[in-house]
Amino acid sequence: MKYLVLLAFVAIIGSLASALFFMMKDGRDGKPKSSNMVRALAVRVGLSVLLFVCILAAWKLGYIQPTGIPLSN
Numbered sequence: 001m002k003y004l005v006l007l008a009f010v011a012i013i014g015s016l017a018s019a020l021f022f023m024m025k026d027g028r029d030g031k032p033k034s035s036n037m038v039r040a041l042a043v044r045v046g047l048s049v050l051l052f053v054c055i056l057a058a059w060k061l062g063y064i065q066p067t068g069i070p071l072s073n
Contacts (some may be wrong), residue, residue: 001058001063004054005051008054009051011047012044012047012048012051015040015044015047016040016041018036019037019040019044022036022037022040
C-alpha cells in the first residue's frame with residue numbers, strides 16, 4: 001500500500017511539473033497557446049481524487065488502520 005501511495009504522489013508531482021512546463025513554454029514566439037497546461041492540471045486533480053478514494057476504500061476494507069493520536073474518554 002505504501003508503494004501505491006508513493007507512486008500516486010510521484011504521478012501527481014509529475015503532472016504538476018508538466019503543467020508548469022507547458023505554462024512557461026506555450027504562447028511564446030508567436031505560437032498560439034495550447035490546452036496542454038489545462039489537461040495536465042485536470043490529470044493532477046483526477047489523480048488526487050482517485051488517491052483519496054483509494055485510501056478511503058482501503059481504510060473501509062481494513063487494509064490500512066489509522067495510527068493517529070488515540071482518543072481519550
